[in-house]
Amino acid sequence: MTKQMKTEVVVIGSGPGGYTAAFRAADLGKKVVLIERFKSLGGVCLNVGCIPSKALLHIAKVVDETHEMANLGVEFAKPKLDNKKLVTWKNSVVGKLTGGLNALAKQRKVEVVTGCAKFSGSHQVVVDTKDGEISIDFEHAIIAVGSESVNLPFIPEDKRIFSSTGALELADIKGNMLVLGGGIIGLEMATVYSALGVDVTVVEFMDQLIPGADADLVNVLKKRMSKKGVQFLLKTKVTEVEAKKDGIYVSMEGEHATDKPACFKQVLVAVGRKPNGGSIAAEKAGVEVDQRGFIQVNNQMRTNVSHIFAIGDVVGQPMLAHKAIPEGKVAAEVICGMKHYFDPKCIASVAYTDPEIAWAGLTEKEAKASNIAYEKASFPWAASGRALSMGREEGITKLLFCPESKRILGAGIVGINAGDLISETALAIEMGCDVEDLALTIHPHPTLSETIAQAAEIFEGTITDLYIPKKKK
Amino acid sequence: MADEKEVKVPDIGGTSGVDVIEILVKVGDEITKESPLVTLESDKASMEIPSPVAGIVRSIRLNIGDKVSEGDVILTVAASQDEPQEEKVATETTSAKDENTKSGVQEKESLVQVAKNTPVSDTPAAKSEPDADSNAVVYAGPAVRRLSREFGVSLEQVQGTGRKSRITKEDIQQFVKAKLQEKSNAAGFSLPSAPQVDFSKFGQVDTKSLNKIKRLTGANLHRAWVTIPHVTQFDEADITELEAFRKSEAGKSKDSDFKLTMLAFVCKVVSKALAVYPQFNTSLDASGENLIYKQYCNIGVAVETPNGLVVPVIKHVDSLSVNEIAKEMTRLSTKAREKGLMPPDMSGGCFTISSLGGIGGTAFTPIVNSPEVAILGLSRAIIKPVYIDGEFKPRLMLPLSLSYDHRVIDGAEAARFTRFISESLSDIRRILL
Secondary structure: OEEEEEEEEEEEEOOOHHHHHHHHHHHHOHHHHHHHHOOOHHHHHHHHOOOHHHOOOOHHHHHHHHHHHHHOOOOOOOOOOHHHHHHHHHHHHHHHHHHHHHHHHHHHHOEEEEEEEEEEEEOOEEEEEEEEEEEEEEEEEOOOOEEOOOOOOOOOOOOOOOOHHHHHHOOOHHHHHEOOOOHHHHHHHHHHHOOOOOOEEEEEEOOOOOOOHHHHHHHHHHHHHHHHOOOOOEEEEEEEEEEEOOEEEEEEOOOEEEOOOEEEEEEOOOOOOOEEHHOOHHHHHHEEEOOOOOOOOOOOOOOOOEEEEOHHHHHHHOOOOOHHHHHHHHHHHOOOOOOOOOOOOOOOOOOOOEEEEEEEEEHHHHHOOOOOOEEEEEEHHHHHHHHHHOOOOOOEEEEEEEOOEEEEEEEEEEEEEEHHHHHHHHHHHHOOOOOHHHHHHHOOOOOOOOHHHHHHHHHHHOOOOOOOOOOOO | OOOEEEEEEOOOOOOEEEEEEOOOOOOOOOOOOEEEEEEOOOOOOOEEEOOOOOEEEEEOHHHHHHHEOOOOOEEEEOOOOOOOHHHHHHHHHHHHHHHHHHHHHHHHHHHHHHHHHOOOOOOOOOOOOOOOOOOOOOEEEEEEEEHHHHHOOOHHHHOOOOHHOOOHHHHHHHHHHHHHHHHHHHHHHOOOOOOOHHHHHHHOOOOOOOOOOHHHHHHHHHHHHHHHHEEEEEEHHHHHHHHHHHHHHHHOOOOOOOOHHHHHHHHHHHHHHHOOOOOEEEEEEOOOOOOOOOOOOOOOOOOEEEOOOOOOEEEOHHHHHHHHHHHHHHHHHHHOOOOOOOOHHHHHOEEEEEOOOOOOOOOOOOOOOOOOOOEEEEOOOOOEEEEEEOHHHHHHHEEEEEEEEOOOOHHHHHHHHHHHHEEEEHHHHHHHH
16 A cells, blocks of 8 residues: 655755755755655765765875875885775765764654655655655655766676776776776776776777866876876777676777777776656656756746756756755755745866866856957966975966956866865855955965965966066057 | 958947947948948937948948947948048058957957856756846855845846945845835825726727837926926017018028028027026036036027937037027038937037927927926917007017926026017117127
């Protein structure tokens, strides 16, 4: 017999957007049910995305640094890597966070239902739980079902071929590996595996890694990763993958075409993510889902059905947790009668590679493609005392300004901690700061954050840490 | 190619964002110097922009409905071969420069567009709430943008008082307060709105929109009518002698290109009256507590055109002779009828004269042309029996209707002012005194 439940707000999916929306709605006095198909809360981000990958990237960075110490006069023995223990530690980090979410849900009296949800009407979802079906009547629903890795049709099933989720298990950290896709996820995992001693090759169809970012930033990363032994095959397309007993055989076309298939011990497929809009029988509630699986919403996160909202990866690019979280808040607040809108001026993107790449607002690529006038100033970290004292002078801090108002339009940073540094520029873009505001804000010395002020000073012509001959007019 | 020249919007009196309402040429047309290219319509008038060159139209860079300002490119012309060689060289260099400025303008426009599009993530064409999405290019932080949404205020309308004109939360509060105030003020004056009438019930009707001049003058007239306490003083002037003099003078200069009209004499007399009674050449300042006395004397003359009423202004009437005034009137009214009036031709007036004498009528009550404080209406002069020295004599009498702002001018002053005009017209020698 189907169990019946009734609630004011139902949230489908407990990723960062979903649990945020659920908790916010509960805090605003709503009775909330949060549905999650997996055992633990947190979605991709906490379980198999942002958090575990960052745990592994931290390990990779420490290992890398021990190598570099040798040049500085501190020599360590070759690290002994115990992948089981590494994974246990990584899982314990994830466990702490997801466990914390359960506690937060309990404190707010948000009821968690575990199982797959499908709409059965405009005001009802049915959840397939391990104890049978539960039908839940709701007043408002928030769809936060996220996205999943794209699989290529010609790739066979084999446990040596996996997506980013599988890569986090560190099943094998010896021999070689092919990373299919030179986007953020592929490069982050390439960074981890390379640091742990795997011989990594990255193949990318486009002519640039992380195609959304500016080339000058990406080149810095590429140079360093290449130095560490990662091979890059750009403008190259994988045409065939064959799993044989002694390895995975991959054929490629394009700039690095193979005469005969190349053999890899394992293959990571990181060619993108697709939205899960098609998995919830949205049509039964009348919610439109497009062919790709995206659900259209307005700037209050409302779908074409006015009491049903959608947030996060399933509503469109960029698929980022830090976009889903504020969207979740807006959806919950709008449901609770607040007149809020989702209208950021910028959403930063970060690749947590080593060095990190981060950008916010306008990129030079976008500016050129859309014919937007801009002027830029780049500060090379080779002139930053802090970067030098950390042995990491390869970074660049670049700011883009409107030629007329001199307001900041965008920023791009490559270098260690770029992901943390970018937030200042995001605030500057939101607040409409101009170059003077950035240059006149006193930044502590010596820090990497100084490079933002210094880039602004380059633009203003007031920099003293570099000598730049005056432009002839 | 080398002698293709860009034609730009000339100085239109510093006005910007003027509507293009008509494009009078098309690509391939052969044009001569001074042939009209486009018609622009500003708040005050429509004007035709004449071509500064002769040649063949190569491309048109404007569309009807565009808002243009001085320096915007109207079209390009392949200059005629008979143009002097030197000029061609000069043209070439300037046109290269123009390309640059033009692409600059385009970039700016696209920036605005893109900025408007960016905030709504990458969502496939999100449908926005109706009051929503105009906030992308304004200078305000996220908290202020949120507050504006809550009040439903479009930030484009809010004047920022923060550093570098950033909009603050207080600015939004002030804006909302001001709007509420406006409403309650309006409520004090509120009139029952006119009921909607379905005229088609009674017969066939056509609906045509008012042209821009009518709409704008309508708004100005309504404001003046509601805000200025009007009084109209009526009088008559005996212009029997003056008319005889005018006729004899007008007859003498048959060959001239202007008409010596009675209006020109009235204009001269009014300039004298304004000097004698300076409170008629004033405006109230914005506070309504101070009177601004003008030390110059420009007089507007209402002219009827097919597009509506316009008021070209004759500058420094006090220093012009009656002939010069008449000449200037002829020039301006021709310009007005040919849509050639520029905003500078219509600004700076101190006092307005509206003459319906050519049509008829005995008197009317003109509306003060705010921010001026008085207006003189002239009706048709007719021969009336006037009792002089014990008998009725036929005299040519010109009816005068002076409307004035009673906040500035007392009834007695208005009567004296009108009398002065009347007596001066009866005996023009008085203005020499």
